[in-house]
Amino acid sequence: MNFRIVFTSFVSLVLISILNFSCTPKQTQPVQKSNLTAGTVKREIVKGKTIQADVLKLFGSPNLMTMDSDGNEVWNYNRMSYTTTSGSDGGSLIFWSGSKAMRSSTTQSFDLIIVFDKSQIIKDYRVISAAY
16 A cells, blocks of 8 residues: 555544544533522521521521621622633634634622521522623
8 A cells, every 4th residue: 555645644633633523622620519599498498487597507607797777687609610622623624714713701699688587597589690
């Protein structure tokens, strides 16, 4: 077999493999999982029944603790996540200049605001969720 044909075939195979693997989308995963979700809040938080100790067991310490104008304790939990996906549209060996890099990102925010009465029982809560 002609050395030139074997060499050309080998180089072509290597270049196609490199292009194929370089075009595969890569996605980052959140570093830490959290049970601070809308489902957990709906399932576990009950106005007039759930106490501060239960909330601490579920979600840990709040990000922010304040008092409202009536003297009730207000806890704020916040979770944000950022996901990036990158890759390429593939291009080709012949039309290399036609290849385009692609990148997209998503930011998600989840806030839980809990108001406790003077007996440390949940008086009210709000969930604020946004993605952009």
